[in-house]
Amino acid sequence: KAGVTQTPRYLIKTRGQQVTLSCSPISGHRSVSWYQQTPGQGLQFLFEYFSETQRNKGNFPGRFSGRQFSNSRSEMNVSTLELGDSALYLCASSLGRRATDTQYFGPGTRLTVL
């Protein structure tokens, strides 16, 4: 079974631009969560989607948004990019929404904002 895939793997943008990242979960997985990893803050939860609905959201500004499609694929969007948005963005999928449903992570998208 294929793992979680994320595209693109690397991205360079300039301040003020917007970016869209994509995540394809493991087949059969219906929950997709997004995390931001930075050296200073570590791994921080962004949001979680299940059945095309955002179920949970972390403490990030409204510039960060996402959506989930009927096939469980998910996208996240960051508008008006800032230098501090440079990070590794990780997507994780799980079968369901229980905390005991193991989250499997993709390799991440490395975003650099210049």
Next chain:
Amino acid sequence: DQQVKQNSPSLSVQEGRISILNCDYTNSMFDYFLWYKKYPAEGPTFLISISSIKDKNEDGRFTVFLNKSAKHLSLHIVPSQPGDSAVYFCAASAVQGSQGNLIFGKGTKLSVKP
């Protein structure tokens, strides 16, 4: 305020010896704990988990211990192998609360020397 803390940023161990990675948490609502391992340029990989109704869980060379009164958990790797060299993240979740929202520590980089 960090709810999950890994106070040792790095740990170096000789091959064949025991590696002990520690994690402290502050939120008494957490009742499910996980350890993930991360290699460079890859997403975190699930290692082992433990529910708060247990105080120990084993899986091969990996054992997680939970001390609820001290709000402390530890991951033991015995025997340590060079391939175990990676960053280890402790994560916590509230089974009864929000789903899909893992709170991560900042990680401990383990180096296993041959």
